[in-house]
Structure formats: C-alpha cells, structure tokens
Amino acid sequence: MNGKDRGPGMLSRTNGEAGNHEVGKDEARNNEILRSDEILRKDDISNAETLHDSEEAELRRILARYTIEAPTTDDTAQFAAGLLRHWDAAEEPSPAAGIGKPFHMLQMIQAQLKLFQWPFWLASATVLVLGLLVETAAGSEAAVQPFIFTAPLLAALGVCFAFRSYGTPMFRLEMSLPVTPMLLIFGRLTIIVAYNSILGVCLSLFLVGGTGSGIAAYVFSWLVPLGATCLSALIVMLYAGLNAGIFMSVLVWSVQLWLNKHLGMFYIFSSETSGYWMESKVIGVLLILLLTGLLWLRIRWLKLSGRLAVSNGN
Amino acid sequence: MGRSSSDSSARELELGPINMKLYPGLTGLIGANGAGKSALMELLAQVWKPGRGEIVYEINGIQLHGFEARRLTGYVPQQISIYEHLTVLDYLQYIAGLKCLDDRAAVRAVIRQMSEWLDIRPVLHKKLGQLSVGQQRLAMIAQAFLGAPAFLFLDEPFASLDIRMRRGLLDMLAEAAQRSVVLVSSHITEEMNEEYDRIITLADGKLEAITADYEW
Numbered sequence: 001m002n003g004k005d006r007g008p009g010m011l012s013r014t015n016g017e018a019g020n021h022e023v024g025k026d027e028a029r030n031n032e033i034l035r036s037d038e039i040l041r042k043d044d045i046s047n048a049e050t051l052h053d054s055e056e057a058e059l060r061r062i063l064a065r066y067t068i069e070a071p072t073t074d075d076t077a078q079f080a081a082g083l084l085r086h087w088d089a090a091e092e093p094s095p096a097a098g099i100g101k102p103f104h105m106l107q108m109i110q111a112q113l114k115l116f117q118w119p120f121w122l123a124s125a126t127v128l129v130l131g132l133l134v135e136t137a138a139g140s141e142a143a144v145q146p147f148i149f150t151a152p153l154l155a156a157l158g159v160c161f162a163f164r165s166y167g168t169p170m171f172r173l174e175m176s177l178p179v180t181p182m183l184l185i186f187g188r189l190t191i192i193v194a195y196n197s198i199l200g201v202c203l204s205l206f207l208v209g210g211t212g213s214g215i216a217a218y219v220f221s222w223l224v225p226l227g228a229t230c231l232s233a234l235i236v237m238l239y240a241g242l243n244a245g246i247f248m249s250v251l252v253w254s255v256q257l258w259l260n261k262h263l264g265m266f267y268i269f270s271s272e273t274s275g276y277w278m279e280s281k282v283i284g285v286l287l288i289l290l291l292t293g294l295l296w297l298r299i300r301w302l303k304l305s306g307r308l309a310v311s312n313g314n
Numbered sequence: 315m316g317r318s319s320s321d322s323s324a325r326e327l328e329l330g331p332i333n334m335k336l337y338p339g340l341t342g343l344i345g346a347n348g349a350g351k352s353a354l355m356e357l358l359a360q361v362w363k364p365g366r367g368e369i370v371y372e373i374n375g376i377q378l379h380g381f382e383a384r385r386l387t388g389y390v391p392q393q394i395s396i397y398e399h400l401t402v403l404d405y406l407q408y409i410a411g412l413k414c415l416d417d418r419a420a421v422r423a424v425i426r427q428m429s430e431w432l433d434i435r436p437v438l439h440k441k442l443g444q445l446s447v448g449q450q451r452l453a454m455i456a457q458a459f460l461g462a463p464a465f466l467f468l469d470e471p472f473a474s475l476d477i478r479m480r481r482g483l484l485d486m487l488a489e490a491a492q493r494s495v496v497l498v499s500s501h502i503t504e505e506m507n508e509e510y511d512r513i514i515t516l517a518d519g520k521l522e523a524i525t526a527d528y529e530w
Binding site (some may be wrong): 258 | 354359360361362374376381382384385387389391392393394395396397399400404407409410411412414417454457529
C-alpha cells in the first residue's frame with residue numbers, strides 16, 4: 001500500500017478573513033484526475049485510439065504515483081493495529097502532565113547528565129577539596145570559613161554552566177522536544193545541587209567527623225548559602241540572561257565574603273562560631289522558599305506565554 | 315497568528331492569516347528574507363505557542379496531544395544549534411534521551427537510516443565545536459530523524475552543505491516524505507525541483523500561494 005495514502009497529517013489554522021488556502025493530497029489528486037480527464041475528453045472527441053505519444057507519456061507520468069498495489073490482508077491487519085496503537089496513545093493522558101512521575105523525571109535527568117562531562121565533575125571536586133584544605137589550615141575560629149564559601153559559589157557557577165544554552169538556538173531546539181521547561185530546569189538544577197551536596201557532605205564528614213549535631217550544623221552552614229546562591233543565579237538568569245546570572249552569583253558571594261560579620265543576621269554564609277548563626281540560617285531558608293516560589297512563577301509564566309527561548313539578555 | 319522571533323535580535327513578526335493542511339509528502343516553503351519562514355517553522359515545531367488559532371497534529375485521523383506530537387516531530391532550526399563540547403554521538407544521545415527514546419538504539423537506527431545518503435559515521439566521535447559548519451548541520455539533521463518522526467520541519471537545511479550532501483539530503487527527505495509530513499524551507503527557489511510535491515510561498519508573514527509540482 002502506498003504510504004502516502006495514510007499516515008500523519010497536520011492542520012494549521014489561524015483566524016483571518018483572507019488567505020484561506022487548503023492544500024493536500026486530495027486536492028492534488030483531484031486536480032490531476034481533472035487534468036487526466038481533460039486529456040481523455042480531448043481524445044474522445046477526436047479518436048481515443050490515437051492518443052499522442054506525448055499526451056500518453058504525460059498521462060502515465062501523472063497517474064504513475066497513484067498506481068498502487070492492492071492491499072493484502074496483512075497490510076490491512078497492520079494498518080488496523082497501527083490505528084489501534086495511535087488510538088490508545090491518544091486516549092492516555094499526556095506523559096508531560098505527570099511531571100511528578102519519578103521514572104519520567106529520572107529519565108530526563110539521565111538524559112541531561114550528558115551535558116556534564118568528566119572535566120566538569122573533576123574540576124568541581126578539586127575546588128571543593130582545595131576549599132577543605134584551606135579551611136583546615138585556617139582553623140575553625142576564622143570569621144570566613146573557606147569551605148562554606150567554596151561550595152555555594154561552585155554550585156552557582158555550575159548552574160550557569162548547565163544553562164549555557166539558555167537564549168541560544170540550542171535552547172529553542174530543546175524547547176521543541178517533548179520535555180517541559182519545568183523538567184528541563186529542575187532536572188539540571190537537581191544534578192548540580194545533588195552533586196555538590198553529596199560531595200560537600202562527604203568532605204564535611206572528613207572535616208568535622210561523624211558526630212551527630214556537629215556534622216548536621218556544619219552541613220547546614222554551607223547548604224543554606226548553596227541553595228540561596230544557586231536559586232538567585234538561576235532566577236536572575238531566567239529574567240536577564242546568562243551573564244547576569246553569573247554576575248548575580250558572584251555578587252552575592254562577594255558581598256557575603258567582604259562584609260561577613262558586619263551583615264549581622266543577614267550573613268547567611270556564617271559558620272557556627274558566628275553570633276547570629278541560627279538567625280542567619282533561618283533567613284537563608286526563608287530566602288530559599290521565596291526564591292523557589294519566584295522560580296516556579298517565572299517558569300509558569302514563561303511556559304504559558306510560550307516565550308521561554310527569547311527571554312534572555314544575550 | 316503568533317509572535318515569534320526568527321533571528322537573534324528577537325524581533326517580533328506577525329504571522330497569518332494562515333489556514334492550511336499538510337499531508338505526507340515533501341513540501342517546500344519559500345519566501346524572501348523576513349517573509350516569516352523561520353517563524354512558521356518554529357510555530358509548527360512547537361517552540362512557540364500561536365497567539366491565536368491552533369495547530370492540530372493527526373495520525374490516521376486521530377488527533378495527537380502536544381507531548382505525543384513533540385515526540386513525533388523532528389526539527390532543524392536555521393541557526394546552528396549544538397553544544398560545542400559534545401561529540402556528535404553524545405549530542406544525538408542527549409536529544410534521543412529528551413525525546414524519551416532508548417538513546418543507543420535510536421542513534422544506531424538513525425545512523426543506519428542516514429548511511430545510504432549521508433554518512434555521518436566518520437565524525438561521530440568528534441566534538442561538534444571542531445567540525446565544519448556543514449558537518450554540524452549534518453548532526454542537526456541527524457537529530458531531527460531520531461525516533462522516525464512523522465512530522466519533519468527543516469529550516470534552511472541545505473545551507474553550508476556541499477553539492478553531494480545537498481543531493482543526498484534531498485533524496486533522504488524524499489524517501490522520508492513517503493510516510494512523513496516533511497516541510498523544508500529555503501530562500502533559494504532554484505533548489506526546489508521536481509522532488510517536491512508542493513511549494514508554499516510566504517510573503518510578509520502571509521500565505522501567498524500553494525503550488526503543486528506539476529504547476530511550476
């Protein structure tokens with residue numbers, strides 16, 4: 001059976017009075033049949049037996065593509081099975097609606113792991129280890145603890161690296177794929193945050209030891225700034241472009257580094273020795289919640305307006 | 315119809331009114347620069363949502379929901395769309411993964427399918443950033459064919475390809491058009507030959523003409 005007689009089709013329709021065109025096989029076929037009839041009618045008038053060679057050749061050329069073999073029983077069965085498959089697929093709810101489905105989420109994350117290659121993982125681990133070594137040398141009483149500053153900056157820059165395609169033609173191509181913006185963004189964010197967190201916890205265990213509250217407080221000390229810096233970078237990037245995201249993450253980090261204890265309870269990169277440690281961490285958590293809400297709203301707005309690919313500053 | 319952008323300056327273009335049906339076959343989309351070809355392609359590939367109106371995707375008369383339509387769509391943007399540090403193989407596997415396909419099997423299938431016309435194997439393990447623009451475009455074309463799409467939208471796919479590759483690509487598209495809707499845009503009208511089933515002409519974002527092959 002000729003595949004052109006069945007299969008996919010697409011209808012594009014927009015509002016408007018003029019320009020109402022329709023194109024398709026049926027129309028093309030009708031036109032060609034009319035043209036064939038015209039040739040035949042001309043021959044009827046004169047003599048059907050004396051079809052000119054050129055006319056016959058033209059007729060054969062036009063009709064050739066519509067000459068198909070009669071379908072076999074197998075063809076019909078395959079066609080019916082194909083129809084049933086598509087019917088079932090159309091009846092199912094969209095897989096994209098199941099954003100919470102762990103398998104689909106994992107599949108998307110796995111696919112996006114391809115974007116990060118071993119130099120990225122290695123460089124991240126090396127910088128974190130260096131932060132650990134400097135912190136060991138500096139001692140725990142210093143106002144600025146290097147490891148608490150290293151992990152968040154690294155993660156924020158990792159987020160910017162993960163979204164380097166944002167606003168580029170590559171991102172437009174990604175937007176045409178069957179992955180929602182929400183999955184795309186949270187998938188990459190999860191990879192960066194999870195990797196840095198796991199690495200950070202391992203190194204914290206080495207630095208602080210495995211004693212219950214000590215390790216928990218230490219991890220909390222760098223995890224809160226990590227979350228706040230990553231989300232700040234991402235949100236600014238979604239509003240103003242990649243470079244603005246990088247600038248924002250470095251700015252937040254620099255302000256915390258240079259003003260440190262002078263920020264009081266807003267010193268969210270504080271260590272346990274800081275006077276406002278608990279207050280600063282609570283403020284940090286509230287900031288993370290606020291930024292998560294803003295991120296969700298931003299992605300939702302971008303998705304609804306269908307403008308995810310151009311909302312950049314590049 | 316919609317507001318869109320067809321270049322990096324993100325200019326806005328009003329498209330429409332456009333009312334048309336596409337069936338399996340090779341359809342050419344022509345028009346002067348700025349006529350709206352890329353914007354229409356982006357709308358059809360669901361990069362954007364139309365501001366007004368709708369685009370319906372059907373297989374055998376059964377309407378597909380958006381996710382399914384995206385899974386069965388292959389799209390080649392006009393501009394080079396790659397991650398430079400990825401190898402061609404990684405790039406194809408990345409796109410296959412986002413298309414919810416078994417990445418290795420899908421990539422193997424597309425390499426096998428393409429090999430008859432365009433051999434991509436010699437560059438599979440090379441980084442995209444090290445390839446020529448023509449080879450990068452070849453990789454973009456390969457990703458569009460992942461998962462045997464029923465709808466193929468190729469925006470200026472012949473740009474930067476040499477004559478042999480252009481011929482190979484045209485043959486490959488003609489073969490794919492036996493079972494898929496294939497829409498190919500080009501601003502070079504001379505390249506639209508008898509392989510095409512129909513030609514759509516856009517002017518100022520509006521549908522100007524639709525011509526079947528025997529009429530032009």
